[in-house]
Amino acid sequence: MPKVLTVSDEVVEDLWTAKVRAHQVDLVLAAGDLPYDYLEFLADALDRPCVFVPGNHDADLTGYRRSSAGLWTRDGLPTPYPGPTGAVNADGRVVDVGGLRIAGLGGSIRYNTGPNQWTERQMARRARRVRRRAGLRRLRDGRGVDVLLTHSPPRGCGDREDRAHRGFSCLHGAVAALRPGLLVHGHIHPHGEAVPDRDMGGTRVVNTVGYRILDIPEGRHGA
Template structure:
C-alpha cells in the first residue's frame, strides 16, 4: 500500500503546481495536522482514496470548517484494507489552545483507547501530530513529545509511527525516517510517500 503523508505546511508541489497525475498510485492519504482545511478539501476533490487526519495544535478552525471529504480519526482506530490506524492529534500544552494537552491529559486519552486497541487486536500505524518523547522531538517545550506515545510504541509495537509538528527548518538534526525498537518512525513534514507492507 502506497501512503502519502502530509503535515505542517501545504506542499507547493501538490497545491500551487498540482497535476492530478501526482496522486496516481496513492492508496491512502494521512494528514498529521496543521494544514489548512481548504488544502485537504482540494486534495479530496481529486483523490479517489480516503484522506484521514488528526488535528495539529493550529487546527482550531477545523471546529468551524472541517476539511470536506476527509475523515477525522481523533481518538479512533480506522481500518483500511486491513491496516489498523490509530489517531491522536494535538501537541504539548504551551498556552490555552484547544488542541494542546498536558502529559497527563494525553495519557488519559490513550487509556480511553485501550478497549478499542484490544478489540482490534493491536494497531499497525499510530498517526499523531506530535512526536513521542525523546524520539525526534524538539528541544524547546513547544515541540516536546508525549510520554504516552512511547508507552504505545513499547506496548503495542505498531509497524509505523507517523507524526508532524517538528519542521525540517527547526534544526540540523531533522530526521525524515528513524527507528524506535520495532517501529519505523516517519516525520511527515510537507509531504512524504511510504510503501507499507503489513
C-alpha cells in the same frame, strides 16, 4: 502493501495542483496543521480517502457528531462542521480506512490556551482509551494497528527542548502496546536539516512535515 501520501504542517505547492495525480497512492494521511481545504483538494484530486488528526494550530473539532441524516451537531445542536469535508478524523479513535487500521492521537503538549493541546497526563489518558479500543478490535478480528498517526512525536524521538515542541513521553507506552509498523507525526519543522527516520522497537517513526510517500507494513498485532 498499501502506499500512502503523508502530509503535515507545510503546504507543498506542487501538491496543490494537478501534478499531485502523478502520485499513485491508496490513501492520504495528514498529521495536522494544514489548511482543511488543502486536505479536501488532495483527497478529491487523488480520488482517495483522507485520514487526519488535528494539530495545535487547527480548529477544535471535539464534540462534533454527524447524524444518520448527514447533519453535523455539537452539544446536540445543528452546526456547520469546521473540519475537512469527507475526511476521517482519527483523533482518539481507531479507524479502518484504505486497507489499514489507523490509531490517532492529535495535538501537542500544552504550552498556551490554544486548541488541541494536552498535558502529559491528559494525553496519557487519551492514549489509554485508544489502546483499549485497539484491543477490542483485535479481540474481534485478530488484527492489530498498522499506523499510529500523531501530530507530536514521542519524547526524545526527534522532538525539541522548547516548551511548544516537546514530544509526549506516554507515546512510548502506546507504541509498545499497539506495536504499529509505522508512527507518522508532524509538528517538528526541520528548517532544512535532514530528518532521519527513527526506530522504536521495530516501529518506524517518520516525520512527515511537508510530505512523504510511504509503503505501509502490516501491523504486528500488539495489545
